[in-house]
Amino acid sequence: MRVKKITEVLGAKVYTDSGDFFGEIEEANLHENKVDGWRIKVGGSITSLIGGARGVIIPHQFVKAISDIFIINKTALPSSNSDLEEIPEDLI
DSSP, rough: OOOOOOHHHHHHHHEEEOOOOEEEEEEEETTTEEEEEEEEOOGGGGGGGGGOEEEEEEEEEEEEEEESSSSEEEEGGGGGGOOOOOOOOOGG
């Protein structure tokens, strides 16, 4: 297993496990020296699902794979009972 530095994955493309483009990694959220979540600038057809927000924070538990691209669990897509957090526009 190859360990990646956080700086190596910034800007990486993010796709769902069903192959839909989700966005790009902007930042990692750390808690006690561990990745807690990922700030993703949303793009593609997903933008219409999140009501105009330009980004979301995906908890690390939704990440299935990290390599040249990120693959996230489809359950990370916004829904009425989702764990996603919208990023206020002034922080983007």
